[in-house]
Amino acid sequence: MKENKSAIVVTSINHPTFCLKEFSSGAESHHTDVIVIGDRRSPEDFYLENCNFLSLSEQEQQFPQFSNILPVNSYARKNIGYLVALKSGINHIIDTDDDNAPYSNFWVPRSKIVSGRLVERDGWVNAYAYFSDALIWPRGLPLDQIRSPDAAPPAGRTVEHVCPVQQGLADDNPDVDAVYRLILPLPIKFRNEKDIILSPGSWCPFNSQNTHWWPEAFPLMYLPSYCSFRMTDIWRSFVAQRILWANNWSVSFHSSTVYQDRNEHNLMRDFEQEVSGYINNNRIAETLSVLDIHPGIQNHGDNLRKCYSSLVKIGVIGPEELPLLDAWIEEVEGYTYCS
Numbered sequence: 510m511k512e513n514k515s516a517i518v519v520t521s522i523n524h525p526t527f528c529l530k531e532f533s534s535g536a537e538s539h540h541t542d543v544i545v546i547g548d549r550r551s552p553e554d555f556y557l558e559n560c561n562f563l564s565l566s567e568q569e570q571q572f573p574q575f576s577n578i579l580p581v582n583s584y585a586r587k588n589i590g591y592l593v594a595l596k597s598g599i600n601h602i603i604d605t606d607d608d609n610a611p612y613s614n615f616w617v618p619r620s621k622i623v624s625g626r627l628v629e630r631d632g633w634v635n636a637y638a639y640f641s642d643a644l645i646w647p648r649g650l651p652l653d654q655i656r657s658p659d660a661a662p663p664a665g666r667t668v669e670h671v672c673p674v675q676q677g678l679a680d681d682n683p684d685v686d687a688v689y690r691l692i693l694p695l696p697i698k699f700r701n702e703k704d705i706i707l708s709p710g711s712w713c714p715f716n717s718q719n720t721h722w723w724p725e726a727f728p729l730m731y732l733p734s735y736c737s738f739r740m741t742d743i744w745r746s747f748v749a750q751r752i753l754w755a756n757n758w759s760v761s762f763h764s765s766t767v768y769q770d771r772n773e774h775n776l777m778r779d780f781e782q783e784v785s786g787y788i789n790n791n792r793i794a795e796t797l798s799v800l801d802i803h804p805g806i807q808n809h810g811d812n813l814r815k816c817y818s819s820l821v822k823i824g825v826i827g828p829e830e831l832p833l834l835d836a837w838i839e840e841v842e843g844y845t846y847c848s
Contacts, residue, residue: 515601516542518590522550525557528610528770533559539616542599545607546590549581563589571596575836584741585734587717588837595727595844602727604720608772609679615766621723623672623761625704626664633794634713635660636762640678640699648686648783649714649743651790670706672761673726674749677719682769684716687739687780688787704763709754712794717742719767725758728809728841731834733817735827739782744826747793748816752809755802789825796823810838 517532525533529545536543536559543560546568555562568576568589576589587604594602601619628634633654637645638661646655654660681696707713722730729749732741750760796819802812817834820826 514540514542514599515603516544516594516597516599517603517605518544518546518587518594519605519607520546520548520584520587520590521555521607522548523607523772524552524555525560526607526770529557529560529607531610532605533557535611535616541603542594542597544590544593546586546593548583548586561593563593572840575833575840578833578836580734583734584738585732588730588732591727591730592840595841600724602722602730604717604722604730605767606718609718609767609769611767612765615677617766619675619721621671621673621675621725622669623675623704623706623759624667624669625706625761625763627666627668627670627708628662628664628705628711629708630659630662631710632712633657633660634662634707634711636676636705636707636713637678637683637699639664639705639762640702640764641697643697644693645683645685645689645697647714648684648716648739649746649786649790652688652787653791664705667703668706670759670761671725671757672706672759673723674715674729674753675704675721675761675763676715677721677763677767678765679719680765680768682771684718686783686786687776688783690776691780699765701764704761706759706761708759709757712747712750713760713762714743714790715746715760715762718769719765725756725806726753728813728838729753731813731837733826733830734833735830736825737782737785739779740786743786743790744793744820747790747797748813748820751797751800751816752802752812755804755812756806757804785825789823792823793820793825796820810842813838
């Protein structure tokens with residue numbers, strides 16, 4: 510594994526965006542690879558300096574078994590980018606999108622051991638409330654928690670804890686749901702505050718917009734394909750959190766290091782894609798909470814199977830997911846991802 514080597518992983522169907530160019534221009538001097546995963550609608554002539562772009566055919570050449578059963582025209586093609594990073598020996602992956610641009614502090618190295626304000630609650634937490642006084646919440650937070658005072662309990666003492674997943678916020682167009690975008694104002698800037706660390710049992714959705722992953726959690730990056738596009742990273746976050754807790758690891762949130770120049774979206778279509786989350790996120794958390802999850806990196810594969818099988822059983826993810834998950838586990842177990 511390369512010492513102090515990071516990779517930014519993106520999937521895109523666009524020509525190089527302003528945001529991708531900003532990542533590319535800073536990557537080389539900060540020992541960071543930029544991996545862009547194409548799809549069926551991606552331009553054939555995509556080129557960006559300091560960027561490793563993989564077309565569908567190149568993805569199939571490198572990962573034939575997994576790529577051939579991974580759906581096309583899917584955000585989950587991003588899974589290929591994670592595998593590219595693992596194959597190259599990366600020890601820190603930054604998950605983002607082609608409509609986010611970095612501030613200068615994006616490039617400040619982060620440690621998986623975080624010093625932050627501890628948030629302890631057995632239930633849902635609105636992480637955004639610790640960085641803003643506005644009524645704002647992360648995409649995936651159950652709607653009945655938005656105005657709940659219990660969803661933002663006072664942050665406690667400062668602690669140091671291992672956080673192999675760290676969610677950075679995004680200014681201007683942060684990751685909020687369609688309900689927010691349809692009725693509340695944007696843009697918004699978050700305050701620069703000390704990180705928060707969620708204790709085991711504290712559920713908060715995290716996304717793929719500005720998220721740092723360390724080797725202990727690499728297998729948990731798997732994005733499911735047989736669910737809504739607007740829920741794939743959110744439901745991944747619930748599975749990942751449940752497995753992290755079993756290892757006494759936490760998820761942390763930190764102030765904005767990117768801002769979003771959002772790609773065009775149809776908000777009513779986004780709303781439709783999010784309905785399955787509005788209806789099921791509480792049930793998913795309840796289902797995952799009672800599973801017998803075993804600690805240890807060597808158990809990540811079995812734990813992932815257990816989690817996703819439970820979500821298939823309750824009908825929120827299609828059964829086609831399980832052979833695809835098996836192929837993912839086979840791929841990631843071929844690499845040394847333990848630190």
